[in-house]
Amino acid sequence: MALFQLERVSSCPVEESWRRLTDWPRHAAVVPLTRVTVRTPPPTGEGTVFVARSGVGPVAFDDPMEVVTWRPPLGGSAGRCRLVKRGTFVTGWAEIEVRPVTGGGSRVLWREELNVRWLPRFLDRPLGWAGRWMFGRAVEGLLRPGAA
Secondary structure, three states: EEEEEEEEEEEOOOOHHHHHHHHHHHHHHHOOOOEEEEEOOOOOOOOOOEEEEEEEEOOOEEEEEEEEEEEEEOOOEEEEEEEEEEEOOEEEEEEEEEEEEEOOOOOEEEEEEEEEEEOHHHHHHHHHHHHHHHHHHHHOOOOOOOOO
């Protein structure tokens, strides 16, 4: 099991950062070799299920996730979303928290516990490093100015 967290600051207001980070299909644009399919009707909320399929051809896997906590930011307050990974290959959870920054903008905190089936425990630390790097790049891409 790899547990990691990352933090990013954006010039986007809280509501805009939240919208960008919780638009699940947009994640496919910033995570290589991945496509995302939402399996439940909009709007997103508790019970929303989506699947990230990563890889190429026969070397691909599904990462199904369910939104179990959904508290969007309201009136400049913080927003928080918790996802549970329901797959057979990848399990764990992720939490996305978006808070206002004094003077405008927002601060994103992403926490994740990642378990990969059949991965030996001695690889947990490198998995955490890789996860922090990959999800850090994804969050930066989703929050990048001009990325609608």
